[in-house]
Amino acid sequence: xxxxxxxxxxxxxxxxxxxxxxxxxxxxxxxxxxxxxxxxxxxxxxxxxxxxxxxxxxxxxxxxxxxxxxxxxxxxxxxxxxxxxxxxxxxxxxxxxxxxxxxxxxxxxxxxxxxxxxxxxxxxxxxxxxxxxxxxxxxxxxxxxxxxxxxxxxxxxxxxxxxxxxxxxxxxxxxxxxxxxxxxxxxxxxxxxxxxxxxxxxxxxxxxxxxxxxxxxxxxxxxxxxxxxxxxxxxxxxxxxxxxxxxxxxxxxxxxxxxxxxxxxxxxxxxxxxx
Amino acid sequence: xxxxxxxxxxxxxxxxxxxxxxxxxxxxxxxxxxxxxxxxxxxxxxxxxxxxxxxxxxxxxxxxxxxxxxxxxxxxxxxxxxxxxxxxxxxxxxxxxxxxxxxxxxxxxxxxxxxxxxxxxxxxxxxxxxxxxxxxxxxxxxxxxxxxxxxxxxxxxxxxxxxxxxxxxxxxxxxxxxxxxxxxxxxxxxxxxxxxxxxxxxxxxxxxxxxxxxxxxxxxxxxxxxxxxxxxxxxxxxxxxxxxxxxxxxxxxxxxxxxxxxxxxxxxxxxxxxxxxxxxxxxxxxxxxxxxxxxxxxxxxxxxxxxxxxxxxx
Amino acid sequence: xxxxxxxxxxxxxxxxxxxxxxxxxxxxxxxxxxxxxxxxxxxxxxxxxxxxxxxxxxxxxxxxxxxxxxxxxxxxxxxxxxxxxxxxxxxxxxxxxxxxxxxxxxxxxxxxxxxxxxxxxxxxxxxxxxxxxxxxxxxxxxxxxxxxxxxxxxxxxxxxxxxxxxxxxxxxxxxxxxxxxxxxxxxxxxxxxxxxxxxxxxxxxxxxxxxxxxxxxxxxxxxxxxxxxxxxxxxxxxxxxxxxxxxxxxxxxxxxxxxxxxxxxxxxxxxxxxxxxxxxxxxxxxxxxxxxxxxxxxxxxxxxxxxxxxxxxxxxxxxxxxxxxxxxxxxxxxxxxxxxxxxxxx
Numbered sequence: 001x002x003x004x005x006x007x008x009x010x011x012x013x014x015x016x017x018x019x020x021x022x023x024x025x026x027x028x029x030x031x032x033x034x035x036x037x038x039x040x041x042x043x044x045x046x047x048x049x050x051x052x053x054x055x056x057x058x059x060x061x062x063x064x065x066x067x068x069x070x071x072x073x074x075x076x077x078x079x080x081x082x083x084x085x086x087x088x089x090x091x092x093x094x095x096x097x098x099x100x101x102x103x104x105x106x107x108x109x110x111x112x113x114x115x116x117x118x119x120x121x122x123x124x125x126x127x128x129x130x131x132x133x134x135x136x137x138x139x140x141x142x143x144x145x146x147x148x149x150x151x152x153x154x155x156x157x158x159x160x161x162x163x164x165x166x167x168x169x170x171x172x173x174x175x176x177x178x179x180x181x182x183x184x185x186x187x188x189x190x191x192x193x194x195x196x197x198x199x200x201x202x203x204x205x206x207x208x209x210x211x212x213x214x215x216x217x218x219x220x221x222x223x224x225x226x227x228x229x230x231x232x233x234x235x236x237x238x239x240x241x242x243x244x245x246x247x248x249x250x251x252x253x254x255x256x257x258x259x260x261x262x263x264x265x266x267x268x269x270x271x272x273x274x275x
Numbered sequence: 276x277x278x279x280x281x282x283x284x285x286x287x288x289x290x291x292x293x294x295x296x297x298x299x300x301x302x303x304x305x306x307x308x309x310x311x312x313x314x315x316x317x318x319x320x321x322x323x324x325x326x327x328x329x330x331x332x333x334x335x336x337x338x339x340x341x342x343x344x345x346x347x348x349x350x351x352x353x354x355x356x357x358x359x360x361x362x363x364x365x366x367x368x369x370x371x372x373x374x375x376x377x378x379x380x381x382x383x384x385x386x387x388x389x390x391x392x393x394x395x396x397x398x399x400x401x402x403x404x405x406x407x408x409x410x411x412x413x414x415x416x417x418x419x420x421x422x423x424x425x426x427x428x429x430x431x432x433x434x435x436x437x438x439x440x441x442x443x444x445x446x447x448x449x450x451x452x453x454x455x456x457x458x459x460x461x462x463x464x465x466x467x468x469x470x471x472x473x474x475x476x477x478x479x480x481x482x483x484x485x486x487x488x489x490x491x492x493x494x495x496x497x498x499x500x501x502x503x504x505x506x507x508x509x510x511x512x513x514x515x516x517x518x519x520x521x522x523x524x525x526x527x528x529x530x531x532x533x534x535x536x537x538x539x540x541x542x543x544x545x546x547x548x549x550x551x552x553x554x555x556x557x558x559x560x561x562x563x564x565x566x567x568x569x570x571x572x573x574x575x576x577x578x579x580x581x582x583x584x585x586x587x588x589x
Numbered sequence: 590x591x592x593x594x595x596x597x598x599x600x601x602x603x604x605x606x607x608x609x610x611x612x613x614x615x616x617x618x619x620x621x622x623x624x625x626x627x628x629x630x631x632x633x634x635x636x637x638x639x640x641x642x643x644x645x646x647x648x649x650x651x652x653x654x655x656x657x658x659x660x661x662x663x664x665x666x667x668x669x670x671x672x673x674x675x676x677x678x679x680x681x682x683x684x685x686x687x688x689x690x691x692x693x694x695x696x697x698x699x700x701x702x703x704x705x706x707x708x709x710x711x712x713x714x715x716x717x718x719x720x721x722x723x724x725x726x727x728x729x730x731x732x733x734x735x736x737x738x739x740x741x742x743x744x745x746x747x748x749x750x751x752x753x754x755x756x757x758x759x760x761x762x763x764x765x766x767x768x769x770x771x772x773x774x775x776x777x778x779x780x781x782x783x784x785x786x787x788x789x790x791x792x793x794x795x796x797x798x799x800x801x802x803x804x805x806x807x808x809x810x811x812x813x814x815x816x817x818x819x820x821x822x823x824x825x826x827x828x829x830x831x832x833x834x835x836x837x838x839x840x841x842x843x844x845x846x847x848x849x850x851x852x853x854x855x856x857x858x859x860x861x862x863x864x865x866x867x868x869x870x871x872x873x874x875x876x877x878x879x880x881x882x883x884x885x886x887x888x889x890x891x892x893x894x895x896x897x898x899x900x901x902x903x904x905x906x907x908x909x910x911x912x913x914x915x916x917x918x919x920x921x922x923x924x925x926x927x928x929x930x931x932x933x934x935x
Contacts, residue, residue, distance in 0.1 A: 008378025012390070015375050015470075018463065019397050022408035025418065026400065029411070036808065037411040038418055055635075056647075078312050085309025097309070100316050103324070106516070108524030108569065110541050111562045114548055115323030118330060118555065121664035131664040142319040145312065174304055205403060205527065210548070214621050214665035215646045223403045225649050227531060228626060230804045231407055239400050246399040250392055258385065349928070353935040415749075416810050449749070452796055534796020535755050538934045551654035551756055552927040553661050 027243070030236035037231070047237040054234055060222040061238065067133070067208075067218065068201035071140035076194040078141070079148030080186070084178060086149070087156045098153075104143045105150070112143060113210035120211060131213025139211040140201045147200060148193030155189030156182075327566075330559035343560035350543060350561070357540040358568070360454060361523035364461035368518045369511070371462070372469030376510075377503075379470070380477040391474070394467050406460050406531050413451040413459075413532070420447040452534045460528035461518075468517035476510030477503065512576050520569055540565055620858040621646045623656060623667040625845070626800045627820070628720075630878035637865050643858045651799050652756040660685060660850055667850055668859035671719050674844045675758070675915035678709040682917060686715040687849040693860035696867035696885075704844060704884045708916060716846035717863050718884035720876070722818045723842050723904055723912055724759065725835040727802075729828075732812035739767035739836045741813060743786065748793035752805060752814030755797035757930040758915060759841070760787060763815055766838050772913045775922045784929045791933065806831060817843075818901050819881030825897075833901055839911035844884070876902075 033042035051057060082101075086094050104112050120135045129135075159182070167177040183190075205220035212221060223235055300307050334340045379390050397405060412418050423429060429445055436442040450456060480503060488498045526541030540561065542550075547558025622634075626649040634645045648667075650656040653676040659665060660680075672680065680686050691697055700718055710716045728736050733747050742751055742763065754760040762772045764783035774780065795811050803820065805811040807827040821833040847863045849856060865871060872885035876892065882902045883889075889903065918926070 005378050005381050008374050008381070011371070012375045012378045015371060015466070016393060019394070019466070022405050022412060022463070023397055023400055025411055026404060026408045037804070038414065038416060038421065038808065078315065081308040082312030083309075085306050085312070088305035089309070093306075097313065097316075100320055103320050106520065106569070106573070108520055108541075108565065110524050110526060110544055111327070111566060112323075114544065114558065114562060115327045116319065117548070117662070117664070118326045118559075119319070119323045121662055122326070124664045130666050135664075138319060142315070145315070178308075199398070203398060203402060205401075214623070214648060214667050215619070217648065220401055220403060223401055223407075224527070225626065227403055227407050228649075228651055228800050230627075230800075231404075235404065239404050243396075243400050247396065250396070254388065254392065258388075350931065350935060356935075414808075414810050416808055534798060534801070535934070536791070536794065536796050538931075543931070543935075546931075548662065549655060549658050551652060551658070551930065553654075553658035554927075555662065 023243070026236050027240045030233055030240045032233060035230070035233060047233040048241075051234045051237045051241075056217075056222060057219070057234060057238060060217045060219045063133070063136075063216050064202060064219040067137055067140055068198050071137055071144050071201050072194050072198040074137075074141045075144035075148050075197045076190055079145040079193060079197075080152055080183070080190050082145070083149045083152040083156060083186075084182065087153065098149075101146050101149055103146075105146045109204070109206035110210075113139070113207040116142070116207070117210040130215075131211060133212075133216045136208060136212045136216060136218070139207050140204070143204070143207060144197035144201060147196045148190070151193035151196060152186055152189040155186040159185055327559045327562055330556050331563045332560075334556050343557050344564075346557060347560060347564065353538055353540060353543050354564075356454075356537070357523050360458055360537075360539065361461070361519055364458045364465070364522045365515055365519045367458065367462050368466050368469040369515065372466055372514060373473055373511070376470045376473035376477060379474050387478075391471070394470055398467060402464055403527060403531075406464065406528055409456075409460060409463065410451065410531060413456055415447040415449070415451070417451070419450060423448070451532060452536055454533075454537060456532040457529050457537050457539075460532045461522045461525065464528065465518040465521055468521075469514040472513040472517065473507055473510040476507045480506050512579075515576060516573055519572065523569070524565060618642060618858075619644050619646060620669060620855050620862050621648070621667045622669045622862065623648050623650060623659075624669075624671045625649065626651060627803065627823070628671070628845075628879055628881075630875045632878075633866070633871055633875060636871075637862060640865070641858075641861055643855075643861065645862070653758070654756060666852060666854050668853040668855045669847055669862050670850055671845050671847050673915070674707065674709040674846070675917045677716055677846060677848060678917040680848065680850075681710065681715055685851050687851050687853055687856065688714045689717065689849060689863070690856075690860060693857065694864045694867065696864050696869075699867060699869060699872075699885045699887060701884050701886045707844060708914070709844075710846070716848045717867060718844050718846045719866065720819065720879070720881035721842070721844040721884060722881045722902070723835055723909075724762075724815060724840050725818055725821070725833050726813060726815050727806055727821045727824060727831055727833055728813040729806070729809065729830050730832055731830060736813065736832075736834055737837050739763055739815075739838055742815065743767065743790050743793075745793055747813055749795055750812035751790075751794050752796055752798050752802050752811045753787075753790065753794050754815060755799050757926045759815070760797075761926065761929070762841055762915070764790075766836070766840060766913075769838065772841060773916050773918065775919060777925070780922075780925060780929070784933065787933055797934070817881070818904075819879055822880030822898050822901060835904060835908050835912070837911075839913060842909060842912040842914055844914070 028040075029037060030047055031043050031045070032040055033044035033046070086097060089097070116135075116139050117131070120131055120138075124130055163181060163185070164177060167181045168174070172180065203220070204218075205224060208218045208221055209224065212218065217225075219238075223231070226232065226235060331343055332339055332341070334342055379387055379394075382390060410417070414420070424446070429447070433442075433444040436444075484506075485498055485502055488502050493501065523539075524541045524544075525539060526545045529537050529539045529542055544558050544561050544565070546552055547554045547561065620643050622645055624647070628649075629647075631647075634647055637643065638645055650659065653672050656670060656672055657676060657679070660667070660670070677686070694717060697717055704718045704721065706713055707718075726736050726739070726741060728741070730736075732750060733741060741747060742753065754763065761780070761783050764786045765772055765774060765779065768779070768782055768786065770776075770779045770783070795805075798805065798814070802811075802814050802816050803824060806814060806824050809828070818833065818835075821831065825831050825833075847866065849859045849863075853859055866875070867885065869885055869887045869891070872883040873888050873891050876883040876888055877894070880898070880902070892899070892902075894902070
């Protein structure tokens, strides 16, 4: 499909301007020497310096990273095993379970958040605990797992059904089959799910807002509290830093992938019969 | 407890239960990997939703009631506005997102990957901040109005009306605090959710199908209408869902871009739980209705989608 | 065997994880403070942590009503909250506050005796005043001219430049005062009249705001809005054009006080915090920073403030005599407020 598509390309370019305009504003004003969000008054790096001294921002960043990493890892483990279990179920069991699995994905964040907070609060009264890091983590794991399952299941279906039997014929126990044969095969799916889960956790605001309680605060929550009054340019600074880190990571991954692609292409050229 | 005493209890009830549990696990060994998650789902997905239902049909200390639902009628304007703004935002996302997805899928593989990365990249900046940055752009004294003023746009408009005595000169366009600003915020935040699923479906369309259609004499418009669009419908449907659901339930975008003058369903629910009017029972009832609306919309969409796909297959 | 070990390790990890969080919360050395936004000199928190070794978890609320919802819902444990007068009497009425142990708060003797035995806490059992002040109109005279009445907020010539309180009690209070009624009326026809006024006002408003008013008035995005006197001084520093007035119809005078909610887990730390914030040095620093009037009697003479600040912080007796405090309203009226508010906003 190598057709000229000028109209579409112009629209795409405009869309990118639309997507990046506010981000550029945000980054530019992280270097602004006054607190204003709209008037440029000179270049400074002060906000970056002050950022590292701001205990509120740093501790909420810490909470965000901690909860996102733990939740993504836990979701990857539980989700991978669950996907393998689902894969081995009969359809009339699997379909309803996958439907329930999809609830947190499809449901509005606010309902997930509110319903979990109802659960935590009423269970807290009975058992005697409070909203805090634990409930925040549970909430994050809950909305992370479906993404892991959704990215692992297709990988499982791509597997050769005979792989299970072959491994067992060769003397693997069921556990070994999973551990030594299946997991390595579906690893790209697990990693992918882990990354999506991590991203979702970092970006989440609504569910955290309803489940974090009085003693912990994620970066999103700190930012929300600030949008209710004045956003400090320090927040622009930290976003610029996070954005740059992600950008660099993505560039590295991309360069590596395209290099591998090129190698693969070369190999394929050397073996023309496969094409 | 020592080991010997344990073994002497071998026929006790707990042990029998344990044994039968083990037999069960033995039998469903392959499936048992999912059991922890099934338990997890029961606890943290199913029970919370049951709680919402219970709260919606009860009132504080008074047991079963339908009062929460009968009271909702007075919020009809909020429901109406939320649905309308979410629909508009979804339509705009589709109108922009589809051609963009199509354009992206026609690029070569390498560019495609970079462009897709660029679509996803903004999601890595906290959405509250991205929305907040729109405030800086849209305000009466914001960057857009400043730029227009610097370009002399307002002077020009004012001079056009110089002879009109009743005319009051303008100094800015009203961009923020409007329904339009809220829709813009929704489109901005959810557009990637429309582009990505549509693109992923279009890319998979077999180029030979299109070639075949062309060989059979179809022009570009016909190819699009009869082949590409029907085949990409599943992407369109998941795109619409992924935009509509968060748009209808947002409570942050409206707060930031309308200054509290445009109230949406999300704001109403948030208000009942952590806002000024504490009433989780009413909040649950509203949540339940919102869930029902979403489920109804989705099942209609899916029916529609299935029908279309079958039509194409035939 | 391996399987068993891994299961045990996993379980242990989970238990550790949860007990870890539970443990840190119950441990001594923390105080969870819940305060209005922009309402403290944050250096004081650091100083308190340094002096006592108690870690402060500091969170903000936006309005009395929001704080009430969060407490009512439960599952949270704040040790110190700083609600306003009428909310304190509501919380006392619903048995949601813990009586204070004043032997842990020796600095209470420094509180102005005019602010003791207030109607919201007649026996002085539950609260220690934090700050007090008035509500007035903050405006830019270049845009809206001189202002001396609430009427300016309802004037169509200021359309698009007006901001309004984003909470029912304050917003209704302004409408009621403008109409010449009491802030605390329970008369339905008076309330309806005020509601009609607010409904008419909505189309000419730029928005309903709380602390967002800071950036809006400072940047000139809006030109007039009602807010707390102390915050005017902060805004005035950023935008010297802004002026302040307590309208001639009279206004609201409020006291915000520190309380300990029922079920607080670090009561002694909370009392230490309250005592710390009441000290003269801290009250002075805090008052200078946020611009509100400290209840500490020693602060007034020590304040290093210009005449404008002094006149805003300590209004003349004549002005104060026209001002009224909020009292807690009967449940029926509160419900009516809620329904009016949602009707207004939707």
